[in-house]
Amino acid sequence: MKIEIKDLNIFYQDKQAVFGLNLGIPANQILSVIGPANSGITSLLRSLNRLIDLTPDVRTEGRILIDGKSVYDSDVNVTELRRRVGMVFDVPTPLPISIFDNVAYGPRLRGKKGAGALSETVEEALRMAALWDDVKNRLKAPAMSLSGGQQQRLCIARVLALKPEVILLDRPCSGLDPISTAKIEDSLTQLKERFTIIIAPHNVQQAGRISNRVAFMLMGRLIEEGTNTEIFSNPKDQRTSDYVTGRFG
Amino acid sequence: MKINPRVSEKIAKGLIWSAALSVLAVLVGIIIFILAKGLPIINWSFLTEIPRNMGRSGGVASPIVGTLFVAAVAVVLAVPFGIGTAFYLAEYTRENAVTRIIRFSAESLAGIPSIVYGLFGFIFFVIYLDLGWSVLSGGLTLAFMILPTVIRTSEEAIRAVPDTYREVSFSLGGTKWQTIRKAVFPSAIQGITNGVILGLGRCVAETAAVILTAGTALRMPASIFSPTRTMAIHFFILAREGISMDNAYGTAALLIILIFFINVVANALVNRFVAKGR
Amino acid sequence: MKKFKEKLSGRVFFALALSSISALALITVFIIVQGVPIIAEVGFVNFIFGMSWAPSHGEYGIFPMIIGSVTVTLGAAILGVPVGLCCAIFLSEFAPARLRNLFRPAIQLLAGIPSVVYGFWGLLFIVPFIRNVLGGPGLSILAGAVILAIMILPTVISISEVSILALPRQYKEGALALGLTHWQTIRSVILPSAKSGIVAAVILGVGRAIGETMAVIMVLGNAVAVPTSILDPVRTLTTNIGIEMGYASGPHRQALFATGIVLFVIIMALNSTAQYITRKK
Numbered sequence: 001m002k003i004e005i006k007d008l009n010i011f012y013q014d015k016q017a018v019f020g021l022n023l024g025i026p027a028n029q030i031l032s033v034i035g036p037a038n039s040g041i042t043s044l045l046r047s048l049n050r051l052i053d054l055t056p057d058v059r060t061e062g063r064i065l066i067d068g069k070s071v072y073d074s075d076v077n078v079t080e081l082r083r084r085v086g087m088v089f090d091v092p093t094p095l096p097i098s099i100f101d102n103v104a105y106g107p108r109l110r111g112k113k114g115a116g117a118l119s120e121t122v123e124e125a126l127r128m129a130a131l132w133d134d135v136k137n138r139l140k141a142p143a144m145s146l147s148g149g150q151q152q153r154l155c156i157a158r159v160l161a162l163k164p165e166v167i168l169l170d171r172p173c174s175g176l177d178p179i180s181t182a183k184i185e186d187s188l189t190q191l192k193e194r195f196t197i198i199i200a201p202h203n204v205q206q207a208g209r210i211s212n213r214v215a216f217m218l219m220g221r222l223i224e225e226g227t228n229t230e231i232f233s234n235p236k237d238q239r240t241s242d243y244v245t246g247r248f249g
Numbered sequence: 250m251k252i253n254p255r256v257s258e259k260i261a262k263g264l265i266w267s268a269a270l271s272v273l274a275v276l277v278g279i280i281i282f283i284l285a286k287g288l289p290i291i292n293w294s295f296l297t298e299i300p301r302n303m304g305r306s307g308g309v310a311s312p313i314v315g316t317l318f319v320a321a322v323a324v325v326l327a328v329p330f331g332i333g334t335a336f337y338l339a340e341y342t343r344e345n346a347v348t349r350i351i352r353f354s355a356e357s358l359a360g361i362p363s364i365v366y367g368l369f370g371f372i373f374f375v376i377y378l379d380l381g382w383s384v385l386s387g388g389l390t391l392a393f394m395i396l397p398t399v400i401r402t403s404e405e406a407i408r409a410v411p412d413t414y415r416e417v418s419f420s421l422g423g424t425k426w427q428t429i430r431k432a433v434f435p436s437a438i439q440g441i442t443n444g445v446i447l448g449l450g451r452c453v454a455e456t457a458a459v460i461l462t463a464g465t466a467l468r469m470p471a472s473i474f475s476p477t478r479t480m481a482i483h484f485f486i487l488a489r490e491g492i493s494m495d496n497a498y499g500t501a502a503l504l505i506i507l508i509f510f511i512n513v514v515a516n517a518l519v520n521r522f523v524a525k526g527r
Numbered sequence: 528m529k530k531f532k533e534k535l536s537g538r539v540f541f542a543l544a545l546s547s548i549s550a551l552a553l554i555t556v557f558i559i560v561q562g563v564p565i566i567a568e569v570g571f572v573n574f575i576f577g578m579s580w581a582p583s584h585g586e587y588g589i590f591p592m593i594i595g596s597v598t599v600t601l602g603a604a605i606l607g608v609p610v611g612l613c614c615a616i617f618l619s620e621f622a623p624a625r626l627r628n629l630f631r632p633a634i635q636l637l638a639g640i641p642s643v644v645y646g647f648w649g650l651l652f653i654v655p656f657i658r659n660v661l662g663g664p665g666l667s668i669l670a671g672a673v674i675l676a677i678m679i680l681p682t683v684i685s686i687s688e689v690s691i692l693a694l695p696r697q698y699k700e701g702a703l704a705l706g707l708t709h710w711q712t713i714r715s716v717i718l719p720s721a722k723s724g725i726v727a728a729v730i731l732g733v734g735r736a737i738g739e740t741m742a743v744i745m746v747l748g749n750a751v752a753v754p755t756s757i758l759d760p761v762r763t764l765t766t767n768i769g770i771e772m773g774y775a776s777g778p779h780r781q782a783l784f785a786t787g788i789v790l791f792v793i794i795m796a797l798n799s800t801a802q803y804i805t806r807k808k
Contacts, residue, residue, distance in 0.1 A: 109431070261710040265621060269622070279648050333542075334544040341540055353802075354551040364740040364768050364787070425537070426537075481643055485643045512639045
């Protein structure tokens with residue numbers, strides 16, 4: 001298992017968002033975490049790279065192990081953790097700088113790098129995110145000039161440029177058109193060869209299309225986890241069945 | 250007696266339009282009057298000669314230098330403290346007693362009349378620190394005076410930066426300092442610069458605070474320890490003591506041009522320059 | 528290295544912030560230390576309510592100056608606030624886009640013009656006008672009030688406009704949908720809802736008027752006497768400091784600092800009220 005989550009509880013002040021969650025996540029697969037709104041999915045994703053630390057008055061209990069090492073250990077370098085566990089947000093979030101500078105943002109933070117090596121990293125990342133052909137002639141253009149779908153692929157490229165091990169995607173296609181969504185899903189399917197991908201899809205159909213494994217969460221609790229087929233064709237829990245067949249949520 | 254709503258609508262609209270237009274007319278009137286009287290006075294020797302005969306003849310070269318000198322000292326001193334305080338308030342703390350005290354102080358400082366800054370500058374810089382009437386005393390006093398403006402405008406600009414920029418930078422492995430420097434600062438720089446320009450304009454226009462701290466010396470300031478007079482002081486003395494109306498008009502016209510340049514032209518240039526690459 | 532920069536930057540920002548608040552403390556301390564002894568010597572009541580200001584005879588009563596500041600400021604508010612409010616309504620409700628884009632920078636420029644220029648303009652136009660049409664010396668409360676009314680316009684206009692623009696659209700749309708005319712909507716819905724912002728604008732404008740020095744020195748006549756009409760010359764707290772600071776020394780200088788304390792207290796009270804009002808909503 002690449003990631004092991006043990007007895008995870010997440011609290012916002014006195015409100016609990018995640019309840020005693022246990023989950024193992026294997027490497028080089030796509031895990032979809034599905035569930036209705038307010039199921040604690042975003043909190044779960046944000047705890048994996050400790051981005052949740054930025055939220056005031058939040059408290060986490062339990063253990064999250066990546067490669068057997070707890071991310072909450074005192075000797076963990078948080079910025080290094082976030083480089084290893086990259087994140088793509090629900091709306092495209094390009095910084096107000098050029099396309100090139102957006103992708104180079106992470107590598108530059110890590111320290112000096114020759115201009116040649118940097119542009120290689122940027123090109124490689126943009127190719128993996130299937131954006132290179134769209135932007136290769138206008139790398140210096142403002143990132144805001146791209147379309148929504150292109151912006152989201154830019155954000156994926158930006159994460160890939162860090163050469164991460166795990167990629168978290170929180171409803172990455174929720175605001176995108178079907179064609180852009182298909183492009184991103186294609187990239188993800190190819191990327192899983194090299195990365196561990198955890199995605200919160202914006203609907204059940206997307207989970208069905210791209211994931212190897214699916215976890216279903218409801219009101220902060222993990223209800224069921226299994227392979228794509230198990231969850232969609234043969235769910236053990238009635239609530240899972242109701243959700244994936246569209247009876248609620 | 251009840252007035253017909255339609256009639257009152259017309260009356261109100263008429264009053265509001267006439268109030269607005271008369272304000273515009275007064276502003277344009279003042280500016281045109283000063284420029285019409287002052288522009289003919291301005292020529293090369295007016296700009297390059299120092300005042301002679303208490304300002305009855307000669308030019309305004311030394312007040313121009315004094316103005317720029319004092320304003321530069323003030324801005325150079327106020328900017329790091331103002332922007333630093335703004336970043337501390339906006340990025341490093343959550344609302345608590347300390348931030349409330351800092352913000353209350355800044356807001357109170359903003360309302361203090363410039364003459365009180367002048368009193369303070371006189372007793373503290375001129376007398377207590379024994380800097381005398383000098384460019385430095387004047388600049389320090391003005392730095393205190395514009396500090397609240399710089400803090401407030403910078404804090405607003407920093408708070409206007411979307412939180413997603415911070416989250417993205419952190420999620421890409423940025424430290425707090427890297428995030429501030431590379432994601433927040435570039436997005437806030439435009440608002441911050443506008444605040445600094447506002448402060449610069451106030452320095453150039455100020456009279457009460459500098460007359461008590463920079464002095465009224467007519468000669469060219471040799472260093473930051475020399476006494477000097479700014480253009481606003483020069484104009485005030487020429488006009489109030491009736492020394493030379495012509496030179497007063499010329500100085501006022503120069504001041505208005507300078508203020509116009511700072512407020513409108515510099516702002517537009519900065520916005521254009523900074524907004525590039527977005 | 529990274530860790531070090533991280534710690535250092537936080538400390539530097541904190542130190543800068545701390546220095547900035549020390550500034551207020553420093554100003555307060557120095558003004559008080561300079562001014563309080565003379566108030567103690569003369570007596571608080573004699574200082575505030577004393578009718579005679581004669582530093583050469585050791586008489587330090589600032590009551591005429593307090594009256595001067597209050598009357599001039601009141602006059603400026605009476606003249607300036609309605610006009611400023613009209614301009615704010617004009618900008619937020621009536622102005623065509625093109626005129627608005629001209630008006631806003633013009634107001635900014637109005638705020639940027641040196642106060643001495645306003646004073647000079649008042650001396651050349653307002654003072655002779657008052658002398659010739661209304662009588663008296665011309666240098667008067669009225670002249671000061673007119674100049675200050677113009678000078679507080681930017682403050683009154685910009686803060687009121689912001690508070691009007693901050694109202695939810697539904698307020699206006701709801702009222703118009705009920706069949707009210709535009710003016711009825713403004714009077715009965717918009718102005719009452721934006722009240723706290725407008726009040727704050729007026730208070731801050733009044734604060735600006737009380738604190739202004741150089742412009743009013745030129746048009747008030749500066750006589751130390753309690754005025755009997757708005758055509759009489761007066762001296763305000765600020766002009767008292769501005770005129771006499773140049774040559775004062777000893778207890779006389781202390782008395783000017785004490786005048787500064789009174790000014791300081793008035794402004795602090797006004798600003799705290801404005802802050803309280805804007806925060807309450």
